[in-house]
Amino acid sequence: MKVLKCHWIFLVLITALSILWYSYITKLNGGGVVSNPGLRGYIRITPGKPYQFLDIHNKQCALVSSSGQMLKAGLGSIIDKEDFVIRMNNAPTLGFEHDVGSKTNLRVVSHTSVPLLLKNETYYFQQSASTIYVMWGPEKNMRHDGKGRIFNALMKMAKKYPGAKLYAVTREKIQDCDNIFQNETGKNRMQSGAFLSTGFFTMILAMDICDNIQVYGMINDSYCRQVNHKRVPYHYYEKSRIDECRMYEAHEKARRGGHRFITEKAIYARWATQRNVHFKNPSWRL
Numbered sequence: 001m002k003v004l005k006c007h008w009i010f011l012v013l014i015t016a017l018s019i020l021w022y023s024y025i026t027k028l029n030g031g032g033v034v035s036n037p038g039l040r041g042y043i044r045i046t047p048g049k050p051y052q053f054l055d056i057h058n059k060q061c062a063l064v065s066s067s068g069q070m071l072k073a074g075l076g077s078i079i080d081k082e083d084f085v086i087r088m089n090n091a092p093t094l095g096f097e098h099d100v101g102s103k104t105n106l107r108v109v110s111h112t113s114v115p116l117l118l119k120n121e122t123y124y125f126q127q128s129a130s131t132i133y134v135m136w137g138p139e140k141n142m143r144h145d146g147k148g149r150i151f152n153a154l155m156k157m158a159k160k161y162p163g164a165k166l167y168a169v170t171r172e173k174i175q176d177c178d179n180i181f182q183n184e185t186g187k188n189r190m191q192s193g194a195f196l197s198t199g200f201f202t203m204i205l206a207m208d209i210c211d212n213i214q215v216y217g218m219i220n221d222s223y224c225r226q227v228n229h230k231r232v233p234y235h236y237y238e239k240s241r242i243d244e245c246r247m248y249e250a251h252e253k254a255r256r257g258g259h260r261f262i263t264e265k266a267i268y269a270r271w272a273t274q275r276n277v278h279f280k281n282p283s284w285r286l
């Protein structure tokens, strides 16, 4: 009886030791699920420990459009009540709180907008260090080998502001997004002369990290065809001469270098029928 009990304790001990050993080895390799949780499409820009992935999950998200539709909508307090608020590029909240809210948990930022953040680096990376920044851009600007101009500038920020949470969309994830576009439209993104918009990357990211998404201020794909549609600025924070629909139509038709804003909206409408995505102000019938 005594011998049997000893065997049993010995077995438990061996099992515990092998579990410890396994987790030690996987940590050592920097590989394996144990030491690298998170979403592999979004990698931390940091001079420290490499291969940290964005590791967040939220129940209820607000995706706030930068559209002029946000003006005079008074949605600020509703937006601030959501668990997690996602904005794009440098869209300001200061001075627009009543319409767009003041909470910003995450910004998806285009490589072309990174210089705008750098102009005001203490505001974005020090004062607003609790905000997560996810940057996307072509390989040319975002490569990690020292030749990516925008990536290098961001790495400099990561060194200067260790508290800043900076991430880059990986090359593989960007390729995935191109594949998604092609699958949805039947058109090759590059050959058709299109660039995906920051909105597209933001919608994909929101679907990666949120259970439920309320999108504020985004128009649907038929909005601009309606004769009596509202004319609003392309961005709520820029009094541009060209209004939203004229901008969308110009981009949709551009042979090269255009964002297919309208096509992308038709894709979102299909996704929204399969997932928890809801559009407010204007609201969409799906």
Ligand SMILES: *[C@@H]1O[C@H](CO)[C@@H](O)[C@H](O)[C@H]1NC(C)=O
Residues within 6 Å of the ligand: 092, 093, 094, 119, 120, 123
């Ligand atoms: C930085 O951004 C904040 C918030 O939008 C703004 O109040 C401030 O004037 C900006 N500073 C500069 C130097 O642009």
Ligand SMILES: *[C@@H]1O[C@H](CO)[C@@H](O)[C@H](O)[C@H]1NC(C)=O
Residues within 6 Å of the ligand: 179, 180, 183, 184
């Ligand atoms: C391609 O599109 C179809 C139909 O919308 C969808 O079921 C499928 O999951 C998509 N595949 C990829 C790789 O996105």
Ligand SMILES: *[C@@H]1O[C@H](CO)[C@@H](O)[C@H](O)[C@H]1NC(C)=O
Residues within 6 Å of the ligand: 220, 221, 222, 223, 282, 283, 284, 285, 286
């Ligand atoms: C698109 O938006 C317009 C204007 O808000 C609305 O009248 C129309 O019903 C919407 N269409 C769909 C399919 O949601």
